Amino acid sequence: MKLFHEAIALLVALALGCSAGSDSAADADASGDAAGDTGAALPPAAAAAAVEAIDGLAVAMALGVPLAEDGDALRRDATPTDAEGRDGAEHGFSGGSVVTPPTCATYAWSGLSATVTLAGCTLEATGEPVSGTVGLALTLRPTTFVVTFASLATGGSTVDGSVTLHAGGSDLGAAATLDADLTISEGGESTHLVAAGLSVSGTPTAISASGSFTVESGGTTTTVVADAVTWATGECLPSSGSLRLTGSSFPLPTTIVFLPTTPADGMVEVHVGSFPPATVALLPPCS
Numbered sequence: 001m002k003l004f005h006e007a008i009a010l011l012v013a014l015a016l017g018c019s020a021g022s023d024s025a026a027d028a029d030a031s032g033d034a035a036g037d038t039g040a041a042l043p044p045a046a047a048a049a050a051v052e053a054i055d056g057l058a059v060a061m062a063l064g065v066p067l068a069e070d071g072d073a074l075r076r077d078a079t080p081t082d083a084e085g086r087d088g089a090e091h092g093f094s095g096g097s098v099v100t101p102p103t104c105a106t107y108a109w110s111g112l113s114a115t116v117t118l119a120g121c122t123l124e125a126t127g128e129p130v131s132g133t134v135g136l137a138l139t140l141r142p143t144t145f146v147v148t149f150a151s152l153a154t155g156g157s158t159v160d161g162s163v164t165l166h167a168g169g170s171d172l173g174a175a176a177t178l179d180a181d182l183t184i185s186e187g188g189e190s191t192h193l194v195a196a197g198l199s200v201s202g203t204p205t206a207i208s209a210s211g212s213f214t215v216e217s218g219g220t221t222t223t224v225v226a227d228a229v230t231w232a233t234g235e236c237l238p239s240s241g242s243l244r245l246t247g248s249s250f251p252l253p254t255t256i257v258f259l260p261t262t263p264a265d266g267m268v269e270v271h272v273g274s275f276p277p278a279t280v281a282l283l284p285p286c287s
Contacts, residue, residue, distance in 0.1 A: 042270050042280055045249040049222040050256045050282065052215045053243055056193035057226065058236070059154060060180035061209055062125040064163040065202040067092035067145045068176040071167030075143040075174075082140075085112055089138050089145060098147075100124040113137040123154065125207050127234045127286070130154040143167040157186040165200075176200050178209070192216040198226070206232050208241070222247035235263040236286040256282070 070092035074080050080088075086109055092098065093116065094105035104121035107114045114136045121130050135148040148162040161182040169175035178198040184191045195213035202208075208230040215222050222245050229241035238258040245254045252273035259279075262268055266283040 042254065042272060042278065042282075043250040043252075045220075045247070046245055046254040046272075047282060049215060049217075049220075049224075049245050049247060049249070050243060050254070052191045052217050053193075053213075053222065053224045053245065054237070054256075054283065056180075056182055056184055056191055056215055057195075057209065057213070057224075057229065057243075058126050058128075058231065059159055059184060060163050060178065060182055060193065060195060060198075061200065061207050061231065062123040062128070063098060063147050063149075064145070064165040064178050064180070065176070065200045065207045065209075066096050066098045066125060067147075067165045068167060068174065068200065068202045070096055071143050071145060071165060071176065072169065072174040074140060075167045075169065076171075080140050082112060085138050085140050086114070089114070089136055092145070093136060093147075094121075097124050099130060107136075112139065125202075125231055125233060126236050128155045128236065157184050159184050174201070176202075180213070190217065204233065206230050210241075220247065220249045222249070229258065232263070237263040237266070237283055239263055 067089070070088040074085060074088050077084065090107060094102045099105055099118060099121040104119055106117045116134045116136050118131050118134065122128065123130050130152065132149065132152040134152060137146045138144060144167065145165045146162060150160050152159045159182055161180070163182070164179040166177045167174065168177060178195065178200045180193060180195040182193045184193070193213060193215050195211065198209050198211035198213065200207070200209045208228055209226050210228050212223065212225045215224060225244040227242045227244070229238045229243060231238050239260050239262055240258055242255055242257045245256070255271040257269035257271070259267060259269060262283070263286045266281050266285045267279055268282045269277050269279050271277045
């Protein structure tokens with residue numbers, strides 16, 4: 001994904017302590033860490049971890065959550081056939097949909113597993129270009145989709161690993177969960193994200209996630225708790241929800257709150273420990 005390297009300039013400014021919108025380092029916080037309009041400094045290590053977490057979570061969500069609606073339909077079907085399962089998987093992947101336009105994906109099925117070739121595709125959830133080959137496998141009972149990939153090109157990055165969508169719930173409603181094990185590489189750097197049992201939901205207009213996961217980069221692991229982090233369809237950044245980060249590379253727990261304007265301006269609200277919140281430019285805006 002392009003977020004990490006586009007964020008480098010912002011992180012340099014953060015390291016200098018420049019506040020959002022500052023024209024010089026005159027507004028720098030004396031600690032050398034990032035400061036916003038008010039409140040405590042945002043440690044650069046926490047800022048970098050936040051960018052990696054947002055980037056990785058966006059990939060996992062975009063590759064898995066759009067399958068949830070078709071998965072729920074299969075789950076509710078008392079006697080689904082293999083053919084219905086394959087139709088549901090194709091609709092969820094390139095109709096529901098993980099990728100768009102629907103014609104950009106071609107399928108080669110063997111039983112309930114397919115090799116899917118992507119050419120000229122876009123991840124519908126985040127608007128990022130994607131190309132390469134993925135594996136798509138499903139089980140009917142319990143209803144599960146597994147998406148696997150190696151050197152999948154998305155944005156300016158390559159992605160290796162897998163995403164698993166579990167279509168759970170009851171007659172009263174769906175309760176999908178997502179597992180992910182991803183390595184995202186760009187410019188000689190890589191981030192490893194691991195998640196199990198994220199609570200996720202998807203509609204034609206948005207995808208959302210809650211739960212905990214870890215991101216590892218440069219030998220440092222950060223634990224992240226997502227609370228209703230939501231992307232509007234086609235936006236590269238969330239517009240609501242929050243991420244709480246804890247790690248050995250920064251001294252205090254840090255919470256990133258996404259704003260309705262975040263996709264347009266990259267601004268987020270930051271809470272460091274018990275200090276008052278600050279609003280900072282953390283991310284490159286969506287183009």
